[in-house]
Amino acid sequence: MATGSPEGLDEVKGFINTVSLESDDPYTGPDRLPEWLEATGRLPGASPEQLSELRLFREALRKVLEANAGDGDAQAAWRALEPFGRGCCLKVEIRDSGPVLRAEGTGEGAVIGSLLAKAYEAVATGTWARLKACRKPSCRWAYYDRSKNGSGAWCSMAVCGNRMKAKRRRQKSRVSEP
Numbered sequence: 001m002a003t004g005s006p007e008g009l010d011e012v013k014g015f016i017n018t019v020s021l022e023s024d025d026p027y028t029g030p031d032r033l034p035e036w037l038e039a040t041g042r043l044p045g046a047s048p049e050q051l052s053e054l055r056l057f058r059e060a061l062r063k064v065l066e067a068n069a070g071d072g073d074a075q076a077a078w079r080a081l082e083p084f085g086r087g088c089c090l091k092v093e094i095r096d097s098g099p100v101l102r103a104e105g106t107g108e109g110a111v112i113g114s115l116l117a118k119a120y121e122a123v124a125t126g127t128w129a130r131l132k133a134c135r136k137p138s139c140r141w142a143y144y145d146r147s148k149n150g151s152g153a154w155c156s157m158a159v160c161g162n163r164m165k166a167k168r169r170r171q172k173s174r175v176s177e178p
Ligand SMILES: [Zn+2]
Pocket: 134, 135, 136, 139, 140, 141, 154, 155, 156, 160
Protein backbone atom coordinates (compact mmCIF):
# COMPACT_ATOMS: atom_id res chain seq x y z
CA MET A 1 0.00 0.00 0.00
CA ALA A 2 1.55 3.28 -1.08
CA THR A 3 -0.30 5.65 1.21
CA GLY A 4 -1.99 5.54 4.57
CA SER A 5 -1.34 2.90 7.18
CA PRO A 6 -0.51 -0.79 7.22
CA GLU A 7 -3.48 -2.72 5.87
CA GLY A 8 -5.12 -3.83 9.12
CA LEU A 9 -4.71 -0.42 10.66
CA ASP A 10 -6.40 1.24 7.72
CA GLU A 11 -9.56 -0.53 8.82
CA VAL A 12 -9.19 0.62 12.41
CA LYS A 13 -8.52 4.14 11.22
CA GLY A 14 -11.53 4.03 8.92
CA PHE A 15 -13.73 2.91 11.80
CA ILE A 16 -12.49 5.66 14.15
CA ASN A 17 -12.95 8.27 11.45
CA THR A 18 -16.62 7.50 10.89
CA VAL A 19 -17.49 10.60 12.91
CA SER A 20 -16.29 14.16 12.67
CA LEU A 21 -16.04 15.48 16.22
CA GLU A 22 -16.00 18.99 14.84
CA SER A 23 -19.64 18.74 13.85
CA ASP A 24 -21.24 15.62 15.34
CA ASP A 25 -21.83 13.99 18.71
CA PRO A 26 -19.74 10.80 18.79
CA TYR A 27 -22.23 8.94 21.01
CA THR A 28 -25.53 9.79 19.37
CA GLY A 29 -24.65 10.54 15.77
CA PRO A 30 -25.42 11.34 13.10
CA ASP A 31 -22.23 9.84 11.75
CA ARG A 32 -20.99 7.63 8.94
CA LEU A 33 -20.85 4.48 11.07
CA PRO A 34 -23.91 2.86 9.42
CA GLU A 35 -22.43 3.53 5.96
CA TRP A 36 -19.06 2.11 7.04
CA LEU A 37 -20.68 -1.06 8.39
CA GLU A 38 -22.59 -1.38 5.15
CA ALA A 39 -19.63 -0.66 2.84
CA THR A 40 -17.26 -3.01 4.65
CA GLY A 41 -19.95 -5.68 4.86
CA ARG A 42 -19.29 -5.97 8.60
CA LEU A 43 -22.80 -5.27 9.85
CA PRO A 44 -25.23 -3.97 7.25
CA GLY A 45 -28.53 -2.78 8.71
CA ALA A 46 -27.22 -2.46 12.26
CA SER A 47 -29.87 -1.79 14.91
CA PRO A 48 -29.83 1.39 17.01
CA GLU A 49 -28.61 -0.67 20.00
CA GLN A 50 -25.77 -2.16 17.97
CA LEU A 51 -24.80 1.29 16.70
CA SER A 52 -24.71 2.76 20.18
CA GLU A 53 -22.54 -0.13 21.46
CA LEU A 54 -20.15 0.32 18.54
CA ARG A 55 -20.00 4.07 19.17
CA LEU A 56 -19.04 3.45 22.79
CA PHE A 57 -16.34 1.07 21.58
CA ARG A 58 -15.15 3.55 18.95
CA GLU A 59 -14.67 6.34 21.48
CA ALA A 60 -13.00 4.01 24.00
CA LEU A 61 -10.59 2.89 21.28
CA ARG A 62 -9.97 6.52 20.30
CA LYS A 63 -8.65 7.09 23.85
CA VAL A 64 -5.89 4.55 23.18
CA LEU A 65 -5.01 6.41 19.99
CA GLU A 66 -4.91 9.66 21.95
CA ALA A 67 -2.50 8.03 24.40
CA ASN A 68 -0.40 6.91 21.41
CA ALA A 69 -0.13 10.59 20.52
CA GLY A 70 1.07 11.37 24.04
CA ASP A 71 -2.25 12.59 25.37
CA GLY A 72 -3.76 10.67 28.28
CA ASP A 73 -3.02 7.44 30.11
CA ALA A 74 -2.55 4.36 27.90
CA GLN A 75 -3.13 1.88 30.72
CA ALA A 76 -6.45 3.42 31.68
CA ALA A 77 -7.46 3.58 28.03
CA TRP A 78 -6.72 -0.12 27.50
CA ARG A 79 -8.52 -1.07 30.71
CA ALA A 80 -11.65 0.69 29.51
CA LEU A 81 -11.64 -1.67 26.51
CA GLU A 82 -11.75 -4.77 28.70
CA PRO A 83 -15.53 -5.23 28.72
CA PHE A 84 -15.55 -5.01 24.93
CA GLY A 85 -12.87 -7.68 24.71
CA ARG A 86 -14.87 -9.98 26.94
CA GLY A 87 -17.85 -9.69 24.64
CA CYS A 88 -16.13 -11.08 21.56
CA CYS A 89 -14.84 -14.45 20.48
CA LEU A 90 -11.69 -14.97 18.43
CA LYS A 91 -10.32 -18.09 16.84
CA VAL A 92 -6.95 -18.82 15.29
CA GLU A 93 -7.09 -19.53 11.59
CA ILE A 94 -4.11 -21.11 9.89
CA ARG A 95 -3.32 -19.66 6.49
CA ASP A 96 -0.47 -20.30 4.07
CA SER A 97 1.36 -17.34 5.58
CA GLY A 98 0.77 -18.51 9.18
CA PRO A 99 -1.78 -18.07 11.96
CA VAL A 100 -4.18 -15.11 11.97
CA LEU A 101 -6.90 -14.13 14.44
CA ARG A 102 -10.46 -14.23 13.18
CA ALA A 103 -13.58 -12.96 14.92
CA GLU A 104 -16.32 -15.51 15.37
CA GLY A 105 -20.03 -14.92 15.36
CA THR A 106 -22.19 -12.10 14.07
CA GLY A 107 -23.41 -8.72 15.23
CA GLU A 108 -21.52 -5.96 16.97
CA GLY A 109 -19.38 -8.46 18.94
CA ALA A 110 -17.87 -9.75 15.69
CA VAL A 111 -17.15 -6.20 14.50
CA ILE A 112 -15.44 -5.37 17.80
CA GLY A 113 -13.58 -8.69 17.73
CA SER A 114 -12.19 -8.18 14.26
CA LEU A 115 -11.02 -4.65 15.07
CA LEU A 116 -9.39 -5.82 18.31
CA ALA A 117 -7.70 -8.60 16.32
CA LYS A 118 -6.20 -5.94 14.05
CA ALA A 119 -5.02 -4.04 17.13
CA TYR A 120 -3.51 -7.24 18.53
CA GLU A 121 -1.58 -7.90 15.34
CA ALA A 122 -0.38 -4.29 15.16
CA VAL A 123 0.81 -4.36 18.79
CA ALA A 124 2.67 -7.58 17.99
CA THR A 125 4.33 -6.15 14.89
CA GLY A 126 5.11 -2.79 16.52
CA THR A 127 3.00 -0.62 14.22
CA TRP A 128 0.25 0.12 16.74
CA ALA A 129 2.07 2.97 18.52
CA ARG A 130 1.97 4.96 15.29
CA LEU A 131 -1.79 4.87 15.00
CA LYS A 132 -2.76 8.08 16.75
CA ALA A 133 -5.60 10.48 17.36
CA CYS A 134 -4.87 14.11 16.55
CA ARG A 135 -3.98 16.09 19.66
CA LYS A 136 -6.20 18.98 18.70
CA PRO A 137 -9.16 18.47 21.10
CA SER A 138 -11.82 19.43 18.59
CA CYS A 139 -10.31 17.18 15.88
CA ARG A 140 -9.16 13.82 17.33
CA TRP A 141 -9.00 12.40 13.81
CA ALA A 142 -7.20 9.04 13.58
CA TYR A 143 -4.06 8.98 11.44
CA TYR A 144 -1.00 6.86 10.92
CA ASP A 145 2.15 8.71 11.98
CA ARG A 146 4.72 8.32 9.25
CA SER A 147 7.19 10.80 10.73
CA LYS A 148 10.75 9.51 10.94
CA ASN A 149 10.91 9.23 14.73
CA GLY A 150 7.21 8.67 15.34
CA SER A 151 6.77 11.95 17.18
CA GLY A 152 3.87 13.38 15.15
CA ALA A 153 1.02 14.81 17.19
CA TRP A 154 -1.45 16.16 14.64
CA CYS A 155 -3.44 14.55 11.86
CA SER A 156 -2.05 17.17 9.51
CA MET A 157 0.65 19.69 10.21
CA ALA A 158 -0.87 21.94 7.56
CA VAL A 159 -4.27 22.02 9.22
CA CYS A 160 -4.25 21.15 12.93
CA GLY A 161 -0.54 21.51 13.66
CA ASN A 162 -0.29 25.09 12.47
CA ARG A 163 -3.56 26.06 14.13
CA MET A 164 -2.43 24.66 17.47
CA LYS A 165 0.95 26.36 17.22
CA ALA A 166 -0.68 29.69 16.37
CA LYS A 167 -3.04 29.29 19.34
CA ARG A 168 -0.13 28.60 21.67
CA ARG A 169 1.71 31.64 20.36
CA ARG A 170 -1.36 33.78 21.02
CA GLN A 171 -1.69 32.42 24.54
CA LYS A 172 1.98 33.06 25.24
CA SER A 173 1.87 36.63 23.99
CA ARG A 174 -1.24 37.26 26.08
CA VAL A 175 0.56 36.02 29.19
CA SER A 176 3.53 38.29 28.56
CA GLU A 177 1.36 41.36 27.93
CA PRO A 178 1.55 43.87 30.80
ZN1 LIG B 1 -6.39 17.12 13.45
